[in-house]
Amino acid sequence: MSDDARQFYALYLARFATGFGFVTLATLLPTYIRLFQPSGLVIGLFTTGFTLAQTVSVVPLAWAGDRYDKRTVLVASLLVGLVAYAGFGAIALFDGASLSFIAARAVQGIAVTGSGLMTLSLVGERSAYDERATRIGTANAARFAAAIVGGLSAGVVYDAFGFTPIYTTIVVLLAVVSVWLWLDLEPDETRIEGFPFSDLALNERILTLTSFRAQYAFAVTLVRTWVPIYAGVTVAQGGLGYESVFAVGIVLTSEKATNMLLQPHTGRLSDRFNRSFFVFFGGAMYATVAVLVPFSPFLGDWLGLPGSYPVVGTLSAAFPVVVGLNMLLGVADSFREPASMALFADEGSDGKGVASSFGVRELVWRPGSVLAPMLGGFLMTGPGMHWVFLTGGGFALTGVVAFLGATWYTEGYGAMTDFGTDATAVDP
Secondary structure, eight states, rough: OHHHHHHHHHHHHHHHHHHHHHHHHHHHHHHHHHHHHHOOHHHHHHHHHHHHHHHHHHHHHHHHHHHHHHHHHHHHHHHHHHHHHHHHHHHHHHHHHHHHHHHHHHHHHHHHHHHHHHHHHHHHHHOOOGGGHHHHHHEEEEHHHHHHEEEEEEEHHHHHHOOOOHHHHHHHHHHHHHHHHHSOOOOOOOOOSTTTTHHTTOOOOHHHHHHHHHHHHHHHHHHHHHHHHHSSOGGGSSSSSOOOHHHHHHHHHHHHHHHHHHHHHHHHEEEEHHHHHHHHHHHHHHHHHTTTGGHHOOOOHHOOOOEEEETTTETTTTTHHHHHHHHHOOOOHHHHHHHHHHHHHHTTTTTHHHHHHHHHHHHHHHHHHHHHHHHHHHHHTOOHHHHHHHHHHHHHHHHHHHHHHHHHHHHOOGGGGGGTSSSSSSOO
């Protein structure tokens, strides 16, 4: 294996470790809701505590990555994650409360942000232009593979043994990965003076992307957070009432599976053809599928699907529909995500500050990711669970329309129809 290939595999492994811990927690979130019996506001804080910490940490972490060694920042972030998951284990072991859980989620948010920014920055910076989305898609596929393993194993292990073995595994994995990266990943020698955020925030291409991303953040946060909640909470709360954590894990990981399988290929296609079109198409598909999720029981009954399944037992006819729709959400994001990340990396390359470019991308996402869980908690306990998904689909649709209009305005009407010849397909 060449030195370059080994560097990329080290970064893919870091994405795997981060994704494993993150999705394990997401799979267990309905279980914590049943254990703590929180109000709708506290349910929102379970996610908002995580995303608020991400928001606060984006700028200093991205600046440190551009100014100093990204490898050092990456390893430090993984070690912070180790502390967070040890905290989750202590909460489970000593019967902690909602406040302790929210605090641990905040520490987890810092770790996930640092790891995500640094791995993507290093992958984007060390990739050739015409391979950038392909490499990023492969890195994301590693994260989704971990999400599948984490989601399914969390259900099986928790049902059999409880919380402790789960968090022990995550802590050991992060420790091993941190040591491996420090010993084998070459230091990053890029040094960006000053504060590149100010220039990148006014970059025309980034402004065009943010017209979409700021709204799309509400859509993805609402839908991605509430799909497992919808599957796991009681019918009285507007959910499907699946008490098996393993069943919730299947629902959650179905999106990750399609995303994992497709992202390296859709990334390669967006490198070859038109990255902007892939962002537009993925967003439009996401909006369409999201609004169908609350109609899963009706669709299951209409299709005459069975209500009992091997391993997971008796559920309802809605179960395969929820799984199928979540798989389609993964297909939609597989078109959007590597193309979007590559576009941001393009603008931050060549000494402009690739970590800060991804930092701008994260900051634009933060308002939606912080406010959407609060909105989702209100909709869930007020008008009803189905409004969470209808609202999420609406945000995705308005984001797509805004992106189309901004792209036409800044790049002309052919910006999304000139395949292989537009600015996203040639090295600027």
